[in-house]
Amino acid sequence: MTAITDKDLYPEKNRVPPATQTIDLPGDYGTGDLVLRRGGKLRDVVVAYESWGDLNDNHDNVILILTGLSASAHACSSEADPTPGWWEYMIGSGKAIDTDRFHVICVNALGGCFGTTGPSSINPETNKPYGLDFPEVTIEDIAKAAHHALVEMGIEHLHAVIGASMGGMTALAYALQYPEEVCHLVSISAAARALPFTIAMRSLQREIVRNDPKWQGGYYDTNQEPKQGMLMARKLGLMSYRAADEWHQRFDRARIATDKKSDEPFGVEFEIESYLDYNAHKFSELFDANSYLYLSRAMDLFDAADHGGTVNAGLSKILALKTLVIGVPTDILFPVEQQRDIAEGLRKSGRHVEYKELDSIYGHDSFLIDKDRFVPVIREFLDNTECQAP
Amino acid sequence: MTAITDKDLYPEKNRVPPATQTIDLPGDYGTGDLVLRRGGKLRDVVVAYESWGDLNDNHDNVILILTGLSASAHACSSEADPTPGWWEYMIGSGKAIDTDRFHVICVNALGGCFGTTGPSSINPETNKPYGLDFPEVTIEDIAKAAHHALVEMGIEHLHAVIGASMGGMTALAYALQYPEEVCHLVSISAAARALPFTIAMRSLQREIVRNDPKWQGGYYDTNQEPKQGMLMARKLGLMSYRAADEWHQRFDRARIATDKKSDEPFGVEFEIESYLDYNAHKFSELFDANSYLYLSRAMDLFDAADHGGTVNAGLSKILALKTLVIGVPTDILFPVEQQRDIAEGLRKSGRHVEYKELDSIYGHDSFLIDKDRFVPVIREFLDNTECQAP
Numbered sequence: 001m002t003a004i005t006d007k008d009l010y011p012e013k014n015r016v017p018p019a020t021q022t023i024d025l026p027g028d029y030g031t032g033d034l035v036l037r038r039g040g041k042l043r044d045v046v047v048a049y050e051s052w053g054d055l056n057d058n059h060d061n062v063i064l065i066l067t068g069l070s071a072s073a074h075a076c077s078s079e080a081d082p083t084p085g086w087w088e089y090m091i092g093s094g095k096a097i098d099t100d101r102f103h104v105i106c107v108n109a110l111g112g113c114f115g116t117t118g119p120s121s122i123n124p125e126t127n128k129p130y131g132l133d134f135p136e137v138t139i140e141d142i143a144k145a146a147h148h149a150l151v152e153m154g155i156e157h158l159h160a161v162i163g164a165s166m167g168g169m170t171a172l173a174y175a176l177q178y179p180e181e182v183c184h185l186v187s188i189s190a191a192a193r194a195l196p197f198t199i200a201m202r203s204l205q206r207e208i209v210r211n212d213p214k215w216q217g218g219y220y221d222t223n224q225e226p227k228q229g230m231l232m233a234r235k236l237g238l239m240s241y242r243a244a245d246e247w248h249q250r251f252d253r254a255r256i257a258t259d260k261k262s263d264e265p266f267g268v269e270f271e272i273e274s275y276l277d278y279n280a281h282k283f284s285e286l287f288d289a290n291s292y293l294y295l296s297r298a299m300d301l302f303d304a305a306d307h308g309g310t311v312n313a314g315l316s317k318i319l320a321l322k323t324l325v326i327g328v329p330t331d332i333l334f335p336v337e338q339q340r341d342i343a344e345g346l347r348k349s350g351r352h353v354e355y356k357e358l359d360s361i362y363g364h365d366s367f368l369i370d371k372d373r374f375v376p377v378i379r380e381f382l383d384n385t386e387c388q389a390p
Numbered sequence: 391m392t393a394i395t396d397k398d399l400y401p402e403k404n405r406v407p408p409a410t411q412t413i414d415l416p417g418d419y420g421t422g423d424l425v426l427r428r429g430g431k432l433r434d435v436v437v438a439y440e441s442w443g444d445l446n447d448n449h450d451n452v453i454l455i456l457t458g459l460s461a462s463a464h465a466c467s468s469e470a471d472p473t474p475g476w477w478e479y480m481i482g483s484g485k486a487i488d489t490d491r492f493h494v495i496c497v498n499a500l501g502g503c504f505g506t507t508g509p510s511s512i513n514p515e516t517n518k519p520y521g522l523d524f525p526e527v528t529i530e531d532i533a534k535a536a537h538h539a540l541v542e543m544g545i546e547h548l549h550a551v552i553g554a555s556m557g558g559m560t561a562l563a564y565a566l567q568y569p570e571e572v573c574h575l576v577s578i579s580a581a582a583r584a585l586p587f588t589i590a591m592r593s594l595q596r597e598i599v600r601n602d603p604k605w606q607g608g609y610y611d612t613n614q615e616p617k618q619g620m621l622m623a624r625k626l627g628l629m630s631y632r633a634a635d636e637w638h639q640r641f642d643r644a645r646i647a648t649d650k651k652s653d654e655p656f657g658v659e660f661e662i663e664s665y666l667d668y669n670a671h672k673f674s675e676l677f678d679a680n681s682y683l684y685l686s687r688a689m690d691l692f693d694a695a696d697h698g699g700t701v702n703a704g705l706s707k708i709l710a711l712k713t714l715v716i717g718v719p720t721d722i723l724f725p726v727e728q729q730r731d732i733a734e735g736l737r738k739s740g741r742h743v744e745y746k747e748l749d750s751i752y753g754h755d756s757f758l759i760d761k762d763r764f765v766p767v768i769r770e771f772l773d774n775t776e777c778q779a780p
Contacts, residue, residue: 195638200625244585253586271586276594
């Protein structure tokens with residue numbers, strides 16, 4: 001295929017979207033240090049976020065959106081950044097997550113690379129990027145950093161916390177850790193604990209990145225990033241995010257045009273190979289390799305059972321008035337059985353649970369694509385929520 | 391985890407099992423050259439095989455077993471090699487494929503590395519391994535080489551051809567290309583054409599191997615093989631061969647013992663990671679990287695529609711008296727819909743088809759493991775077959 005240059009994709013490599021703002025965290029008890037679950041600590045953490053809609057006087061109309069692995073805080077366009085966000089169809093004036101009613105905040109995950117402190121950030125102790133000196137991050141820590149950011153903004157009460165994929169895990173962790181502050185919870189294609197097939201998928205992605213010679217044991221030069229490893233890891237990710245039937249319908253056995261073929265042995269011949277190449281390339285050019293490793297590992301480590309001995313005991317810490325759990329049967333990465341487990345666990349501890357399985361063909365990525373199926377469900381749920389700060 | 395050394399696994403690296411025999415092919419029309427479907431040709435091809443049971447006087451009690459990607463011709467033990475073969479439970483005296491009745495021959499695939507000519511064989515023109523000078527191989531060529539080998543043995547009539555996975559594709563290709571010679575056909579977890587998800591899986595495996603610096607553009611030193619690339623590619627293969635539920639039942643979130651942990655960052659922590667490492671390591675030590683690339687690509691290229699315009703027109707060339715098609719619903723690589731397509735295609739052209747879906751938890755690999763489900767089906771089918779040479 002014809003080579004895609006960086007220039008085509010990103011005229012200037014700038015990971016932080018233009019409307020993203022940052023907030024400095026004071027650390028635990030104002031010490032400047034955010035103490036992490038697996039023993040590490042981080043000094044002077046910065047959290048990146050975007051927001052839409054007005055905060056009301058009671059500060060009780062806030063919806064917090066937590067992101068998947070690869071998403072920035074730019075979930076939706078705004079005057080400051082009119083480019084469509086990753087959940088553009090869902091958030092906005094009159095949309096399912098209605099910014100006429102809610103003050104919507106999307107936070108970039110701790111350990112990520114879109115403005116929140118992560119392994120590519122400068123380590124204040126060395127004035128170089130952290131690399132592998134970055135401490136191990138868990139889903140609980142990601143929720144904690146988001147929580148500290150909201151406290152700094154003067155928000156101590158959430159109308160709802162909403163997340164899909166890693167964001168759904170983070171939403172569960174948030175609601176577990178700050179139960180009194182979460183009025184409603186929406187968990188989409190998430191997991192209360194990572195299971196072996198998914199761990200294996202992610203573990204191999206990490207191994208592929210680590211084996212790129214340019215990874216350099218985690219201390220790579222920012223001009224010499226392990227992009228080939230990231231490209232292949234992302235292809236594997238994409239395979240796990242989508243469903244075989246959709247690709248069958250879309251690509252079947254279509255070949256790329258002869259003039260686009262490379263001379264490379266065993267190079268791209270089928271459209272599906274070209275599609276993966278194109279999409280994974282976009283990601284590998286943008287995303288920091290170490291952020292990928294840290295966030296990927298964080299998902300493996302997550303287990304609600306760590307919060308009470310069993311998954312259900314962990315989930316029973318959640319006190320939200322109403323919860324909405326959404327699963328997609330074509331999802332092979334966060335399978336629908338895991339969504340049923342979340343719904344069942346919440347029900348067992350007396351939560352009001354609305355459980356929906358959406359007949360979407362896009363696998364794990366359905367929430368990003370399938371507007372027609374996701375909008376009515378989220379809209380109806382939020383329309384029937386009401387909650388005031390205590 | 392503790393390091394596994396080559397020595398633990400293979401005291402001496404010798405890819406060809408001890409009971410494997412070889413036969414020299416005379417080439418097309420005795421020219422010495424085997425002409426291949428995509429335009430290449432191979433001189434002085436050797437085919438490796440093993441056999442069990444006696445050939446009868448009519449030479450019409452032969453069952454040909456065609457192998458999956460990674461299997462040698464050692465499907466079953468014998469006096470000459472008492473180690474269990476890869477289908478030990480299925481083949482033998484009194485077993486489902488009964489060597490008291492049948493002369494069973496298992497052939498190593500063209501392009502492989504267990505004795506049949508492949509890219510690691512010596513190129514007679516250069517006296518060096520072929521490497522990427524090996525011509526492109528298709529499933530049809532693999533069937534052709536097996537056919538030529540049988541002709542050389544004086545066998546021109548098969549009681550049955552049986553194959554699973556790539557071997558099932560090869561069995562279809564064999565029955566398509568030599569319809570008058572195949573009395574019965576057993577296709578297990580095969581495909582009449584490769585579909586995009588499976589192509590994507592294999593394409594990424596190849597890309598991982600090709601990006602191992604030791605691959606050296608395909609002309610690696612046999613003492614410096616791209617084992618790390620093969621290790622990772624095989625892990626991906628293993629993930630596609632098994633089913634998520636089995637791993638869930640078997641491993642759940644079990645951790646490896648603390649004293650087995652390596653200090654490597656992002657190293658193995660969960661049992662599932664250790665299991666994959668161990669199993670992929672065995673393979674990466676043994677299998678030739680270029681053979682892997684060639685055979686993997688051959689599967690992508692296979693499409694019965696190339697033999698008549700549509701898949702069904704291609705399948706209609708098969709003239710076997712009875713056929714058995716087996717699928718496994720937990721198989722994500724060669725999904726059960728593809729098995730139904732094969733059965734339906736054969737039925738449409740008037741073949742007698744027995745179609746079985748086996749409720750096995752082992753995914754694509756079920757035929758290698760699930761004796762209790764596979765034995766009765768194969769036994770019953772073969773017990774009810776009768777066929778004499780014309």
